[in-house]
Structure formats: C-alpha cells, structure tokens
Amino acid sequence: MMRQVQNNIWEDDDFIYISEEIFKHLPKEYREAAEARKQQSEDALQIADKDIRGLIKLINAIPTTSSLSYIYHRLRTSKFEATPQALMEQEVLTAAFIVTYGRLFANGDGASGLSRGAIPRHLRPVHDEIVELRNKRYAHNGSHDTVSSGINLSFDGNGFRVSMQMSLGFYVGGKNEWKELITFIDAHMHERLTKILRRLKEKTGYEWTFPVGPAPNWVGDYG
Template identity: 65%
Template sequence: MTNASPLVWEDDEYVYIPEELFQHLPPEYLERFETRKHQGEDVLRIADTDIKSLVRLAKAIPTTSSLSYVFHRLRTAKFDLTAEALMEQEMLTTAFVVTYSKLFISGSGGSGISRDQIPLHLRQVHDDIIELRHNRYAHNGSHTSIGSGIQIDFDDAEFRVTLQVNMGFHVGGRDEWEQLVRFLDGHIHDRLTKILNRLKAKTGYEWTFPVGPAPDWIGK
C-alpha cells in the first residue's frame, strides 16, 4: 500500500492517521474514530499515574541493557601487563561506573530506582560505585584508587620532570558487580510486570510490552 499523504504511515499491523485528517473521512468512519478516541482518552486519564511510572521505567531499560553489556565486556576482556590492556580496563570500568550511576540520578531524568531498593548485602558495593563516579570518573577529584604527581630531577644541565601515576582497579570488575547487574535486570522486569497488571486492573484492557529474546551476553 502506498501512503496517500506523508502524514499517514503504516506498519505490519496498523495504518496511522493523524487527527487533523479526520475531517476528511466519511461521516460513518468519523463517528467511529471519534468514539474510539474518547474511549482512549478516558482510559488514559484513569491510567495517568501508572503511565508516568511506565515512562520513567522506559528510561531505565536501555541503561540496564547497556550496563549488562559493559559488564560482559569488562568480564571477558583479555588482560596482560601492557599499556593497552590497562587502558581498556580503565575505559570499561569508567563506562560501567558511569552507566550504573545514571540509574540513580534524581530529577526528571531519573529511573525511579533508589538505594533503599537494593538488597542490604549489596548497598556498600553500590555506595562504592557512586563514590567512584563522583570522585574519580566524573571529576578529577581525589579517590584512594588513583593518584598522580611529578618527580623533578636536576643536574648541572637541566631539570627532568617525570609523571608518576598510581591507578587501581578490579581486573574484570568486582564480583559483586555481577550481583548488582542481575538484581537490576530482575527489578526492572518485576516493576514492568506490576505496572502492566495495575493498568489492566484499572482499565479492563490488556496492556502488553514487547519482549524479545535475551541478548547472547546475558548470563555469560
């Protein structure tokens, strides 16, 4: 089928017609669409709070997917005592820490996940990640895992300045990070299920969310 207007589009299931084109429909179709529109608006008013929760959750889903992939890369990265291997561990650790911390920011960009929802035995690990983000990766602040300075040597001809850097990290990430990743994946799924069930109870309609196969790196 070829769209009659650039404002009309379709996918495998539906043809989408913007509301501004309704006036051009035959009266019998217009009446049917107007009725359906009002039904949808009534349902959306009833479900407003849960839909806002769903929007916040939607922000977290891509982030948790990225987090699990970064951790997979960190876990499987080959490590030896070379500058390249050190920089790769630093790069992946930075990505993990920053991505994880995004899930716990406040404000309109937040995902609605709080520290209090994390299992007690993982809260100190969570706090350590947030501290890493604040004091090492988001700013050039001070953190016990990194330090730098210079050494100045002098002889009769010149001053020689040497950079000294101490960098600490967990090769492959901390073991507890895997527990946090698995917790967050399960937590997001549970929240999604609860929201969809509440929406069904409030509106009387089924609410579905597309779920595909788990990526190859999950669980590895």
C-alpha cells in the same frame, strides 16, 4: 516500522494511519466510531496518568541497564595482558561501567526511579563503593584511594627534569560482586514493569502489554 503508503496515509504491521485532512472526508459512521474510540482511550489514559508517567520513567532506563550489562560482559570476557593497551581498555571499560551505573540513580528528567533502598542490604556496600568511585574518580577529578599522581623532580646542576608518577587501581575484569548487582537490577526492572502493567489493567479495565523478545546473547554471559 511505519511506512508511507501514499500522501497522508501510513501503515505498519497492525494499523493504517490517516491524516485529519482525509479523516474529515470519511463516512459519518466511520468518523463517529473513531471519535468514540478516541474518547474511550483518552478517558482511560486520564485515569492512568500517574502510572503512565512511572512507565515512561522505567522505559527510559532500559537502554541504560542494557548498556550496563554489555559493559560488564566486555569487562569479564576481555583478555588481559600487562600492556599499556590492555590497561587502558580495562580503565576505559571500568569508567564506562561506573558512570553508566550512576546514571540509574541520578535525579532529573531521565531518572529511572531506582533508589539505594531498593538494593538488597548485602549488596548496598557494593553499590556505595561504585557511587563513591563515580563521584571521586570517574565523574570528577577528585581524590580516591585507587588513584594517585604526582611529579618527581631531578636536578643536574643545569636544570630540572620533571617526570610523572601515577598509580591506578582497578578490578581486572570488574568486581565479582557487580554480577549479582546487575542481575538484581535486571530482575527488579522487569518486576516493576510487570507491576505497572498490572496496575494499569486494574485501573482502566483494559489489557496493557509490552513487547518482550529474547535477550541478547551477551546478557548473563559474564565469563
């Protein structure tokens, strides 16, 4: 975390940062060394521009993959009872899982670069089922065979009484195959990160590191 030391000067655990206003008053040899270092880094970044853009795309997807794992953990570990509250909790968590998964495969500025072709062949039917659920049930009010609704009309001679009929289908605790899919995506993202960092080193001649800490205790805890 960056901390302000005084006006125009900041620091973190590794560096001290100064503004351009102060920089121009430094001794000439300091300014020349800093300018040379700046040029050195800019030259390396220009060479690695394409891979850096891929790295940014990958980093943008990491919060989504983390959310996906947490939602599945909640689905697997939540206690289910035949009550309206428990039914709604399962429905809400399932909707969150399906929509979050779909974000990993969406196009646009926030796209992760993950495609159906990267999914192992035996998991593609599971992937396709999730995408269909997203498109036809959770992201849009379309028709899907897991949900149906209608009305029942009763006439008593004086008027009509309208009652709603609805059925919802979902996997209590999420589908078992989702676990293998999530595990693959987590490993795939880590592998892509490793490959990009390795390519960046090969192209620039410099080490590229990414901070890695212990995974949250709920990752992999799917009941």
